[in-house]
Amino acid sequence: MSKITQVQTAQPYAWPHDASLSPQTTALLIIDMQRDFLSIGGYLDSQGYSVARFQSIIPRLVSLLSTFRRAGFPIFHTREGHAPHMSTISSRERHRSSVNGAPIGSQGPLGRLLIRGQRGHDIISELHPLPLEPVIDKPGRGAFTNTELDAALRGRGIRNLVVCGVTADACVSSTVREASDRGYDVLVVEDGVESVSDGLKEWSLEAIRVEGGLFGVTTECRHINEAVESWMSNRHENTEGYDPTWI
Template sequence: MTAFSRVPAQPGDFIFDPNRVALLIIDMQRDFLYPGGFGESLGNDVALLRTVIEPLAGLLATARAAGIPVIHTREGHRPDLSDCPPAKLLRGDPAQRIGDPGRFGRILIRGEYGHDIIDELAPVDGEMVIDKPGKGAFYATELADALADRGIRSLLVTGVTTEVCVHTTVREANDRGFECLVVSDCVGSYFPEFQRVGLAMIAAQGGIFGWVADSAAVRAALTSAVSPSPAQ
């Protein structure tokens, strides 16, 4: 019989099977988090996103030690922009659009330095990296099949930004029957009010999209799930 694990969360305890849970790390990329990158070029304070790095690094270490599958995503496009619709390409500052030169290479283009994941959270061998052309991690990617192949039913969701790619992915996951716990100090926004409201929306109305808890609670549950039982 499977021993389920429990995380104290909002709006109630998040209960999961340690054998069917994965850590999903969304878009922790240099273009979004590094000073001088695309995010900062749009007038954003990247320090607000960088507060996520330390707690997420701790959670990542705990997940790896517990043998929990880790999946990273990167938002970006093919060099010829054939997978970037005009409705996305033409938004924003005309001088700083997807594919244009940036400090860390062409903005949000696969293979460029800025497109890759920050050094502090770099994937290790065996961890999946999903390249996605949209905000959500399920759209036009292999994520759904990868989770099904591994028997995953629950997701620990982290990354940036809370109100855009994190929210979109959680909504996509919810419609596909996955149970999502958003780790509050491991997701971030350039806008503090969006961060607050974005988290509140997840757990509203009895958990309309999922659950919310901090990384300390999640790490304790993961550690407990793999710790040997005390001698009787």
């Protein structure tokens, strides 16, 4: 059986573009699946948004995470939040969050909103990282700004990223654009991201695919699982010399 080294269903091109799908080159990046964004009493809920649409993607991300773990692919998680002293939050950001009814740092049912160490800041139990899966704490939307993510990926030879999580129009979109500018080949999971409205989600995905994949490509979760599982069926050939304890 031949190696499976691309997700053929990705649009607008088969991904990765250089057919280099493997644990040595490809990582799963799960963006901000935190209680503050997915749970009642968290940051988004405190702003008046329904978290039900965000919760709907959890089973697909659980499936994706399980597949990548079984195949031995690198996995990274991110969390958005600030230190308790809030020195990383600008006056504009404080003002913006106040305008929308949930000032960052204010007290909520899950602790202070978007503050590190609080219950709301933690990743939901269904997707909780394993001890050797890096968690990137970021003070803003993009996962590359003021974090060690780029160095961590390049140190492991990663050049392809499968990106999922919330929200499609903010943290996911910002991270994808940052990754593209840094030369990563990015695939966004269409049914593994969500926004506060259908329109925002669709716009975010279309903005990624324009101009032949200006920022990356997209496809559904099941197609990514199928490609990784097919790769896994050939793991004896594909993983020659590969140490799954790479972290």
